[in-house]
Amino acid sequence: MFLSTTAPERTRARASAKRALAIAGALGLLVSWSFIAQAAQPPTLKATLVDAAKKAAAKTATVQVTVSGVKLIDPDKTHGQAKTGEGHLHYQLDNGPVIATTTPKLSFHGLSSGHHTLVVMLAGNNHQALGPKEALTFDIP
Numbered sequence: 001m002f003l004s005t006t007a008p009e010r011t012r013a014r015a016s017a018k019r020a021l022a023i024a025g026a027l028g029l030l031v032s033w034s035f036i037a038q039a040a041q042p043p044t045l046k047a048t049l050v051d052a053a054k055k056a057a058a059k060t061a062t063v064q065v066t067v068s069g070v071k072l073i074d075p076d077k078t079h080g081q082a083k084t085g086e087g088h089l090h091y092q093l094d095n096g097p098v099i100a101t102t103t104p105k106l107s108f109h110g111l112s113s114g115h116h117t118l119v120v121m122l123a124g125n126n127h128q129a130l131g132p133k134e135a136l137t138f139d140i141p
């Protein structure tokens, strides 16, 4: 008698535990889905020269970059594994070496007179271009 009354209770308890797990699973799915949806926002990049005329007169150039849809992260900390929503910046002045960094602001000093092109782009942890890119041109007197 005692057992026959507690058995259904145990079954009920097990069923409600299962339901709780299902709800938790569904919530987890929602959370991870919203995370994916957020990470899937196409990344954007905007680069502008700071105080262009004044800097050019001093034979320097400073670029300020704003990005969205991507978290700037040191590629060395990711073992070069590409991951959606993560990346860093590549700066290249004229045909110079590519500077890979997370800094959104960079200055170039000792520039030669003449025309210069500064390319700024978003790169993934594996250093492959993510798409957003801007080429800024300026003249040094």
Ligand SMILES: [Cu+2]
Pocket (backbone or CB within 6 Å): 075, 088, 089, 090, 100, 123, 124, 126, 127, 128
């Ligand atoms: Cu890179």
